[in-house]
Amino acid sequence: MPDAHDTASALPLPDEVDALVVGGGPAGSAAATWLGRYRRRTLLVDAGEPRNRWVEQVNGLPGLDPVPPEQLQEQLRRGLARYPHVTRVEARVTELTAESVGDCRFVATLDGGRRVATRRVVLATGVRDAFPDLRRFEEHYGADVFHCPSCEGFDARDKHVVVLGWGPHVPAFASELLDWASSVTIVTDGPTPQVSDEQLDACTRLGMAFVTDDPAEEFVGTRGDMQGVRLASGRVLPAGMAFFSIAHDADLSLAEALGCAADADGVLLVDDEAQTSVPGVFAAGDITPGMQLVAVAIGKGTVAGVACAKSLHGRETSPESPTAAPDTAPLEPPEAQERAS
Known part of the structure; x- marks a missing residue:
């Protein structure tokens, strides 16, 4: 049975909220959790496409190491259900505009055409990975083929590993393993x-082999028991695991529509409190600079959620929320006030 705060059909969507969180992965769920703890009326819109949905387990979360991604998502949903001011819907935000509606600064349109006005926005829309074109990729992805050395490197210990990719970043990426x-x-x-000749020489010095003229065609073995990677020549490279790095693009379509600035790496610029270049718009998770790990995403989401809630101090909030605390800026030391101005 669906949770009362889990679907649009179970609970009518509010016309206006204090905060709209776009993305229901670890970062978005953490942000919504903390907005709920501050009793801010929050709508979490989750398209249900987490980056790690193909992996068998999420690693490195203290107390939950390892945990299947579906179990982690269920625990995130259960945690949100305890906060009456948070509504989670399985939907997609198709448009987000800077539009004044009463005290709200932004208007979101969900698939189906429903519009919701919001005072603040937290973007946690994540990253999409480009996959290698190999036979049996889908069979192995998430069990013994991965895109994150930090996440799954421990499970590659003492194994032969093949890395797939051709960009200038690939030698450094492979060296992590x-x-x-x-x-x-x-x-x-x-x-x-x-890659440069210097990079190729460095790979040789580090003991990493480099195959440039014989592309990979197929993974050999069964899911969870990879035996190798077959090349176009028929040669099979022994491999117990494989990693790839082709492209991973942050989903910035909504951020770009609002005018949020991005850096040269294609992720959103944010300050120490997760606010983007557009006042009232916060961002968290893999669309912001730094390590792309679930544990880090939760931390970034926490920062965004708390900062978003505090930014409403001294301002009008949703009729369905308790009155926000007064503006606390005058209580800060002069140097802190100067930094905030």
């Missing part, structure tokens, strides 16, 4: 490798 793997072989599975 030297903490664990018994051998690392890079296969430029795609266009002409975009």
